[in-house]
Amino acid sequence: MFYPLNFPRNKENEILAILKKYEQTGKKLTDGLSISRWQMRFVLERHQQKFNPAFYQQVNKLLIKTRVRSASGIVPVSVFTNGVGCPFNCVYCSNEPDMPKSYFSDEPAVMRAIRNHFDPYKQVQSRLQMLYLSGHSLDKIELIIQGGTFSFYDKPYREWFVRRCFDAANTNVAKLIKTGNTTVSKSIYLSQAQRKNETTSQRIIGLTVETRPDFINPKEIKFLRTLGVTRVEIGVQAPDEKILKLINRGHGLKEIVYATKLLKNAGIKITFHLMPGLPGSNYRKDLKMLREIFQNPNYKPDNIKFYPTSVVKYSKLEKWYQQGNYQPLDEKTLTKLILAFKKTIVPPWVRIQRLVRDLTVNDIVVDSFPSNLRQKIETELKKQKIRCQCIRCREIKSDKKSTRLKLEILTYSASDGQEYFLQYIDSQNRLYGLLRLRLFDNQAIVRELHVYGEVNPIGKRDQAKTQHAGLGQNLLYKAEQITKKHHINQLAIIAGIGAREYYRHLGYRLKNTYMLKSWQ
Ligand code: SF4
Ligand SMILES: [Zn+2]
Structure with a gap:
């Protein structure tokens, strides 16, 4: 039982x-x-x-009355790799003994990993079971692998880790709970687990890993694609050579620019981690750098996560602070910076995934800003009537939907290519669906297709909900038209393993880990 x-x-x-x-x-x-x-x-x-x-x-x-987590249509499942996982020593990074570098043993996701002895199968299964028991639909899963620099682990470990995650997704949670019995999935090869996941009821439709820009090269990207990776988070921290040197990052801007381009050309979505308040910076510099991130075509990430610099335990910065050589940004300055960013810089094609990191008082040395900074900023935005243009703030979620939608196409140049951001919006600029198309070197690739709203069970049509109501197909059709207009005769889609079936129905076939459609 x-x-x-x-x-x-x-x-x-x-x-x-x-x-x-x-x-x-x-x-x-x-x-x-x-x-x-x-x-x-x-x-x-x-x-x-x-x-x-x-x-x-x-x-x-x-x-099951709380359903907030699946509001963007997908349930996120975070898992941690085991061990230190990173050979570098950035000055702000914590190095708690026996913990993945940069993480603390009292962070909720890390605690879950510890309870499951960092076993990937158990981590995914226990999270899915929890989500199911809280009333979430599990048919679309975004798997997020955390724990420092993923690319630093050896290939066999990484392949095993991902295979076991797929095995866990291939083990039916609802059946397991209702009957106390089910076939526990255990594959021998990663490809076997992935093939099974293409048609199973709990599909991994996106896979994220976090790594360093200097570990990204064509070989690494090829390997990440065999694992099924669709999004990569890279630590950029600050686009400034001097600061990168001062914080001992071990790489410069050249590596960031190169990694960004390679990832985009491979169709992979990119999240930049940015750290306001680093040593060597100040309010003015931080604002300038944020502007540069979205104006300089060498950067322009799809998502960003802010990690305002905190003085954390087990870090070199802790010593600098104690010696009086470093002072973090205070709450007022940080709030001003984030408000200015939201008001004047953030483009509509970027998603602010995170504003602050949840750290407990046990992890930090100096309490420079409160853990509920995000809520405080929300309140301030409302008070000042500032509407953030980012994707996250415009997603339709479970609000009352409009039936009058308009398709808007925004274009911008990035990393020696042209990006097309297609979005379905209503009169209040709320977002119902988006598609990212990239054209470069006579090639076309869809890097993201996402329709917002509550999770709709795969295959079922429900007019009241946005998913599967045709928005996805329409966006893709438009992307095909743009591609044809540029005399490019095939369109590739970076599809998560669990999304392949959806594209097969739309005439795409699998080739070298991408879904592809050609025409003459
Ligand atoms: S690369 Fe990342 S995990 Fe490694 S030391 Fe630097 S911040 Fe920490
Ligand atoms: Zn926003």
């Missing part, structure tokens, strides 16, 4: 008895019971036939 990873084994009967009591007495079940929601839902799912349908539905509704 199967138990979810982390479920206390002696508790099932106890919870069952409590639920039965509620059913028999007719007393209304409310929040505030000492049992966690996911545990109740586990028992409810497992013993569904023992309850009358009305009670089952009432409790289920109560238990």
Whole structure:
């Protein structure tokens, strides 16, 4: 009999008895019971036939009322690789013993990894089980591999790690929970696990890894593509040679520019990590650098994550701070910087994935800005009536949708190519779907196709929801037209493994890890 990873084994009967009591007495079940929601839902799912349908539905509704995480249509699953994972010594980076470099043992995602002994299968399965028990649909998964510089691990470890993640996704969570039994997927080859995932019910439609720009080269990209990687996060920190040297990054701007171009040409989406407040910088310099990131065609990433510099434990910066040689940005200056960025710099084709990193007071040496800075900035934006143009702020989420949408095409040059950003928006500039097309050296590649809204089960049509309502096909059709107009006779799509089937239905076939359509 199967138990979810982390479920206390002696508790099932106890919870069952409590639920039965509620059913028999007719007393209304409310929040505030000492049992966690996911545990109740586990028992409810497992013993569904023992309850009358009305009670089952009432409790289920109560238990799954929070659905925020899947608002962008995909459930994110973060996993950690084991070990130090990075041979460098950037001055701001923490080096907690036995933890992946730059991470702390008390961060929630790291704690999950520790509980699962950094085993990829267990990490993915336990996360999927949790998400399922919280009422999320698992049919589209974005797998995010964290833990320092991914490219530094040897190939066999990386291949094994990704294969086991796919195995976990190929093991049906709903069936496992409801029946206590299912076929546990265990493949021998990565390609075998991937092929299975193309048509399974829990598909990995995006795979992200984080690495350093100086580890990106054609060979590495080829390998990342065999793993199924669709997005790479690179530490850029600050586009300034002097600062990069001062913080001991071990690479310069040349590597950032080269990696950015190679990744874009391979169709891979790019997230830049940026660090305001680094040693050698100040408010004015930071603002100038942020402007440069989006004006200089050598950069122009698709997503950014801010990591405002914090003085963290186990870092060299901790010593600099104690010696009086470094002072982080204070809350007021950082807020001013982020507001100015949102107000005047951020283009509509970029997504601000993160504004601050969640660190606990145990991890930081100096409390320079609060952990709820994001909320504080949201409030300030509203007060000053500033509307951030970034993708994240415009995504439609579960708000009331409009039926009058307009297709807008924005173009910009980047890394010796031309980028086309196609977006479906309504009159309030809210975003319903987007496509990134890149033309370079007589080639065309779709780097991203995303339709927003609640997750719609694969294959089911629902007019009230945006996914599968034709927006995706329309965007792709438009991308094909643009490609043809430029006399390019084939279009490639970087598709996550679990999205391949979708493109097959649209006339694309698999070639060298890309989905491809040709015409004369
Ligand atoms: S490359 Fe990244 S993980 Fe490695 S030391 Fe620098 S910041 Fe830390
Ligand atoms: Zn925004």
